[in-house]
Amino acid sequence: MTSRRSRRSKRSVPAIDDIVAPGGGTRRDVNELARNLGLNGDAVTAILNCQGSGLQAVNGDSESTNNPTAAAGASAWADFMSEEGFGTAGSESKTVSNSAGEKSSEIKSKPQDLSSKSSDISHRDQNDTEETKANKRARTDDSDDTSNDATATPNKMEKGERQYILPIPPRTRFCQGGDFDENSVDKFYRDGLLVTPGIMAQTGTLDSLTIGRKSCSWTSPEDLTEPTILTPSVLSSKVIFIATSCSSAHSLAINYEGHAFGWGRNENGQIVSPPSACVPLPIPLIVPGSSGKFVGGAVGKGHSVLIDDQGSAFAIGANHCGQCGVNSSVTQVPKWRKCVLFDGSKYKRNVDANTEEDKDAYEVDHIDDGDSVVQASCGENFTVLLTSLGHIYTCGLSEFGQLGNGETGEYFITASKLTFANASKFERRSIFVQSLADAQSSSQIILPEEKKSETLPLPDSQDIVISSISCGKNHTIAVEAPTKSSKHMPRVFTWGCGDYGCLGHSIQKDEYRPRLVSTFRGPIFQSNTPTRASAGAHCSLILTSNGHVYYWGKHKQAGEATMRPAVVDALANNGHTVVALGAGNMTVFCSTKNGVTVSWGNGPNGELGFGSAGAKSSSKPKFVDQLDSCLVTEVSCAYGHTLLLIRNEDEEDKSALKKLKTIEEKNLTEFVKIA
Numbered sequence: 001m002t003s004r005r006s007r008r009s010k011r012s013v014p015a016i017d018d019i020v021a022p023g024g025g026t027r028r029d030v031n032e033l034a035r036n037l038g039l040n041g042d043a044v045t046a047i048l049n050c051q052g053s054g055l056q057a058v059n060g061d062s063e064s065t066n067n068p069t070a071a072a073g074a075s076a077w078a079d080f081m082s083e084e085g086f087g088t089a090g091s092e093s094k095t096v097s098n099s100a101g102e103k104s105s106e107i108k109s110k111p112q113d114l115s116s117k118s119s120d121i122s123h124r125d126q127n128d129t130e131e132t133k134a135n136k137r138a139r140t141d142d143s144d145d146t147s148n149d150a151t152a153t154p155n156k157m158e159k160g161e162r163q164y165i166l167p168i169p170p171r172t173r174f175c176q177g178g179d180f181d182e183n184s185v186d187k188f189y190r191d192g193l194l195v196t197p198g199i200m201a202q203t204g205t206l207d208s209l210t211i212g213r214k215s216c217s218w219t220s221p222e223d224l225t226e227p228t229i230l231t232p233s234v235l236s237s238k239v240i241f242i243a244t245s246c247s248s249a250h251s252l253a254i255n256y257e258g259h260a261f262g263w264g265r266n267e268n269g270q271i272v273s274p275p276s277a278c279v280p281l282p283i284p285l286i287v288p289g290s291s292g293k294f295v296g297g298a299v300g301k302g303h304s305v306l307i308d309d310q311g312s313a314f315a316i317g318a319n320h321c322g323q324c325g326v327n328s329s330v331t332q333v334p335k336w337r338k339c340v341l342f343d344g345s346k347y348k349r350n351v352d353a354n355t356e357e358d359k360d361a362y363e364v365d366h367i368d369d370g371d372s373v374v375q376a377s378c379g380e381n382f383t384v385l386l387t388s389l390g391h392i393y394t395c396g397l398s399e400f401g402q403l404g405n406g407e408t409g410e411y412f413i414t415a416s417k418l419t420f421a422n423a424s425k426f427e428r429r430s431i432f433v434q435s436l437a438d439a440q441s442s443s444q445i446i447l448p449e450e451k452k453s454e455t456l457p458l459p460d461s462q463d464i465v466i467s468s469i470s471c472g473k474n475h476t477i478a479v480e481a482p483t484k485s486s487k488h489m490p491r492v493f494t495w496g497c498g499d500y501g502c503l504g505h506s507i508q509k510d511e512y513r514p515r516l517v518s519t520f521r522g523p524i525f526q527s528n529t530p531t532r533a534s535a536g537a538h539c540s541l542i543l544t545s546n547g548h549v550y551y552w553g554k555h556k557q558a559g560e561a562t563m564r565p566a567v568v569d570a571l572a573n574n575g576h577t578v579v580a581l582g583a584g585n586m587t588v589f590c591s592t593k594n595g596v597t598v599s600w601g602n603g604p605n606g607e608l609g610f611g612s613a614g615a616k617s618s619s620k621p622k623f624v625d626q627l628d629s630c631l632v633t634e635v636s637c638a639y640g641h642t643l644l645l646i647r648n649e650d651e652e653d654k655s656a657l658k659k660l661k662t663i664e665e666k667n668l669t670e671f672v673k674i675a
Contacts, residue, residue, distance in 0.1 A: 579593045630659075
């Protein structure tokens with residue numbers, strides 16, 4: 001189990017809206033100006049604060065020269081004025097033209113608003129000559145060489161605002177059409193973000209009550225030790241979405257008609273009410289208040305979430321930490337209820353509800369106009385939602401920083417009992433941070449009082465758009481959305497529990513806000529960008545555009561943890577292009593575009609898929625022979641079982657599927673009766 005830390009006090013993050021320059025310029029404005037100019041943030045601050053007096057230092061004014069800040073600002077200012085055509089600077093001349101001096105005087109006497117100044121300079125910057133741009137890049141490279149972190153050198157602030165591909169669509173093909181641009185949807189399919197429908201198979205026991213409690217016999221019909229097509233007559237069509245998690249012994253599936261199904265452990269009523277010990281096979285789910293057609297979902301240890309095609313989320317099951325996000329303090333949500341999303345808008349009590357319990361669930365007037373929920377992921381006792389605008393909302397347990405709100409909110413309820421400020425409704429998290437070393441290697445302005453901070457907010461923190469989320473037991477990975485320009489690399493962020501280095505920051509330390517994983521800022525990712533995340537209980541995976549898989553953390557009982565992202569060389573070095581991946585409690589699966597599937601880890605319940613005569617564990621990636629030639633389009637790994645979607649579009653696909661066993665309710669009469 002994850003050990004509790006001795007103290008989790010709230011971390012102070014400097015406000016990005018603090019005024020740091022004349023004319024009411026905030027740190028956000030200065031960072032934006034630094035990006036547009038291609039200058040170091042400290043130099044831009046010096047330029048603005050000297051308000052033109054730095055030119056005197058260039059002309060030999062002793063008072064200004066003796067001031068290091070003014071001298072640094074003078075050099076940068078003179079270079080800037082020279083590039084804008086007002087004079088010369090550097091070794092070629094120690095004087096500046098009258099026009100430059102007049103310009104300086106004008107700026108000094110009439111300070112302008114920083115935001116308009118940034119816009120004006122940005123416009124002029126677009127018309128710079130190639131020589132001028134080269135000079136700026138050279139100067140930026142010289143000034144940025146301040147970090148000893150080997151991965152920080154390529155981490156330059158990219159000039160210009162990111163133009164994201166929006167909206168973010170649900171991960172299912174069922175949602176195509178409507179407001180979603182077809183070209184954008186195709187882009188997400190190419191990046192592996194959206195699921196190709198297929199036939200659902202499961203490996204691992206159907207007897208969810210034995211998982212983690214007693215040994216699996218591997219001899220009963222319900223013990224699926226190899227991938228087996230599960231109840232196709234019940235699902236009635238191709239499956240477009242599957243959901244399970246490293247903490248859950250139950251699962252969800254959505255078929256091509258948009259109907260949702262659930263099965264597995266049900267002790268908290270996480271599938272259907274009233275609670276029963278186990279739902280042995282998939283059953284249809286009825287969600288009052290929804291459209292009846294679903295495009296996504298997620299499951300935690302004792303709760304479940306479904307997303308309908310109208311962009312609303314619904315939850316059921318355990319709620320002792322507020323993980324259902326229905327804005328109620330009840331410990332269990334016995335029926336499906338609509339989740340409450342809150343972005344700071346006013347909310348009101350639902351006085352028209354039929355019961356007092358429902359009246360206590362607050363209705364939010366609105367989030368952002370045109371925004372809707374498109375993805376969900378659940379940890380053990382917390383939930384993360386992603387909207388079509390790429391915004392993140394979290395609720396549930398805050399013990400390890402899972403909420404990403406900068407604190408755990410711990411407090412004592414008795415002299416010896418500690419608890420945490422959990423969230424019972426979904427709240428938006430919009431502060432993304434990076435380490436001080438990463439900030440120093442970029443042109444981000446760093447105030448003197450901030451140099452003692454471990455992390456700093458990214459300059460564009462409020463504008464970051466996310467396209468992929470995945471939760472482990474107590475941590476989360478998020479991948480930034482692709483942009484219309486190839487010069488901007490999607491960034492990767494992690495937060496929550498840092499056991500076994502699963503956050504990728506080379507240290508076992510919790511992070512209370514989404515923090516940039518600096519490894520993925522290296523030059524090799526310029527043409528091999530991160531596209532999708534998958535989290536296991538204590539490990540993390542990233543899939544890149546070239547089909548490479550990067551792994552860190554630990555999912556096996558033996559061996560050392562991987563503290564930083566490392567490519568799975570057994571796949572990359574052998575030319576495998578991975579299209580689907582998943583991580584569970586102690587398992588990892590990867591499937592390639594050529595119909596090869598590998599798994600490794602511990603599989604005492606058959607979740608590795610090696611068959612009854614096969615191994616129960618593997619320390620290295622090993623072929624799942626039963627899936628040979630099967631094109632697996634999606635993998636979801638759970639606690640005790642694994643779900644797979646297998647393509648069924650042509651004769652070759654159908655031929656490969658014939659090799660797999662099929663199981664229906666009639667084959668499990670005794671098991672269904674007992675369950």
